[in-house]
Amino acid sequence: MKxxxxxxxxxxxxxxxxxxRVKRRLEGAEVNLREAREIRNRLHKQLTKEQQDVVKLGKFSIMNKINEWTGKWDEQMEKEMAEVAEAELRYNEAEKNVIDLEAEVNRLQKEMKNPDFTYIDEDWAAFLQEKETWIRRYDSEANAxxxxxxxxxVSIGSILREVTEAEEAGRIAIRALDHALDKLGSAEGMSMWDTFLGGGMIVSALKYSEINQSDDHIHRAERALRHFETELMDVQDITAESLTVNKRDIFTFTDLFFDNIFSDFMVHSRITDTKSKLNTISSEVRRVLDQLARKRDEMNAALERLDQEERMVIER
Structure with a gap:
């Protein structure tokens, strides 16, 4: 019976x-989703405003004509186009974050419908009553x-599950970072040619093709790193430095419209800097994965010790 x-x-x-654990994750994801939607909506309004400014500048007016004659129109248009590109980049990233969080909330809501969870509180309360009755009637050293x-x-099993989930999230983050670094490496090569060897229109187009592809890979890396950080929050005694990627450090769209050595050099410099940041983050993820592996080994050793203790208690 015992x-x-x-x-x-x-x-x-x-x-x-x-x-x-699932309930805690769901509540956190719902909060993050509400905040992400607010950010997305605010950025959409900002993007609309910037686009309207460009449209207004393109319409005929006496002031625009005067600016065109004095050479100020091109300068103003360059500024407005750069602001539109920046606003569009920020809005697109916010929209991707909302989509990711909606998928996460849906996934966690489905997990919460697990039939095992339906009556677990009632089952646990009934068990505690049964356990108390047993202890009061048959309390013994072995039973205790x-x-x-x-x-x-139970405690070690929970830790092991959390470590395993964090390790899987870390491996996914490493793969995403590797893909992003690969694409940035290609973009860096094209940028080197475009900046210092006068690559021309074709090379510029190829460079931005690689940049656009790296944008998607970096977004996946960001998403994977956020998930990794979330998983690490459940694991005690594991620390990580900041695992964030700021894509605004990479891209500038002025080069697309106004091709010159200064903007080319700016793009090349940002690509190089971002590669360095991604390599640093990748090293940090690998360091944390080593910590997790050691934690997993410790927990497995502790389970083996408990198995031995249990056999001794039952068989004696």
Missing amino acids: KDIYDKQIELSMIRNERN LLHKIADER
Whole structure:
């Protein structure tokens, strides 16, 4: 009978821990989604305003004509186009974040519908009553030890699951970073040719093709790193430096409209700087993965110790 209670305690505790973990993640994701939607909506208004400014500048007016004659129109148009490009980049990234968070909320909502979670609170309360009755009637040293081992096993099992999930998220982040670095390397090569060897229109087009592709890969890396950071929050004694990527450090759109050595050099410099930042982040992720591997080994060793203690208690 005492072994039945012991097994039931492990089973119910694992379900409760998993339900609470999913619930905590869902609540956090819902908060993040609300904030992301607010940011997206604000950036959409800003983008609309910037686009309207360009349209107004392009319409005929006496003032625009005077500016055109004095050479100020081109300068103003360059400024407005750069502001539109910047606003569009920020809005597109915000929209991607909303889509990612909506998918995460939907996934967690489905997990919360797990049939095992439906009556877990009632099952746990009933079990505690059953356990209390048993302890009061048949309390013994062996019984107390088995319950202590059960508690430790649940705790270690939860830590192991969290470590495993964090390791998987870290490996996904590494793959995403590697893809982003590969594309940035190609863009850097094209940028070198365009900036210092006078690559011309074709090379500029190829360069921006690589930049656009790296944009998608960097977004995936950002998403993977956010997920990795979320998973790490559940793992004790594991620390990580900031794992953020700022794509605004990479791209400038003035080169697309006004091709000259200064804007070409700016793009090349930002690509190079971003590669360096991504390499630093990749090294940090790998360092944390090493910590997680050591944590996993420690927990597995602790489970083996508990197995030995349990056999000694039951068989003696």
